[in-house]
Amino acid sequence: MAWDSMVFDGGKAAGELLATSGHELDPVWLLRLAGTEHPSAQSSQLRIRLLSPLLKLQRGNDQIPAPTGHAARLLALLVISNGFLTVDAVLDDLWPEVAPEVARNRFHQVILRLRRALSGSTNSILSVSEGMVLLDTAELGADVWALRQSAEATAEESIELIAQYESDLCAAQFAYDSTFEDARWELRAQLTRLALRQLAGEGYRNDRLRQACADVWARLEYADEIGDAVTDALTQAGKTREAERMREQIAARLER
Incomplete structure (x- = not known):
């Protein structure tokens, strides 16, 4: 199954991929696809709140500045897709009519902005690898994920x-x-x-x-x-x- 077919389907393709190709996947993907990574309840954990009029970031009881523009949209898309998207799907959503080379340059800038928003530095819980954009859900919580696991x-x-x-x-x-x-x-x-x-x-x-x-x-x-x-x-x-x-x-x- 192509990775691109896993986007925005509520996890159905993830379950199919786990059932048919789980033996070929890296352990981090096995945890993610199986849905066994549950957001920690630690008060210091960064939490992403989408079930509100505007995207919010919260650490403990403190609200911290949330990303805006394309960075906010990418974060929202990642959360509703359970923390992972294909790079191609991101490019198609954010810059559908832009030349691929230009879109990829813009993509890298947005990734840097989002990493800073999430962790305050360019070293982050957000990674890009093998054509995928991945959130480290062990370091994050999200109201969307908690509701889905309720x-x-x-x-x-x-x-x-x-x-x-x-x-x-x-x-x-x-x-x-x-x-x-x-x-x-x-x-x-x-x-x-x-x-x-x-x-x-x-x-x-x-x-x-x-x-x-x-x-x-x-x-x-x-x-x-x-x-x-x-x-x-x-x-x-x-x-x-x-x-x-x-x-x-x-x-x-x-x-x-």
Whole structure:
């Protein structure tokens, strides 16, 4: 399978490559393709946040300057592609109508800018090798990756993930950009499944979970499935007045 066919497919091609050619791959790729590299929860780890209006970088509780322009776009593309892209795919996306030699020169400049943004120097957790651009996920965390790996999340972990979902993927920074539409739909579906699963199991007895889900419903458009589940959890908990208020808010939104 060609490396280029692995771009923007949600990991399907990665799984196929692992199944058919895993014995030929370097160990770093085996970990990446198998999805066994889980972002560390260390407070000093650099975290990339895409589930917000603008791309953000955070280390611990400190927000640090995020890349802009082509460097920001490349980082977003790398994150939604689970940390790796072909160089050719990057060139086609960033400079589709530019001569290959010019595009590659620009590519190297963007790589340098992104490395500095991620680590403060040209020695970085971002590498380019054998026609691939690769993020070292052992040194990075990303809200997108955490949400994709949330199938076994506890209630407390789920509350944090739901609370961190400020908006669909870089909704302001890359507004109306069709390149990110599939990832936005995928991540919204992940959020909805996570919220519904936790509300069904814990919603009647977990005030913080209900509040996190009510807040994300209020932040997002077209999230009434979550709002309805919050209403059901409130009803199950015997909080009839709050459940009725939630129903009224949902109805008012639908009338807009």
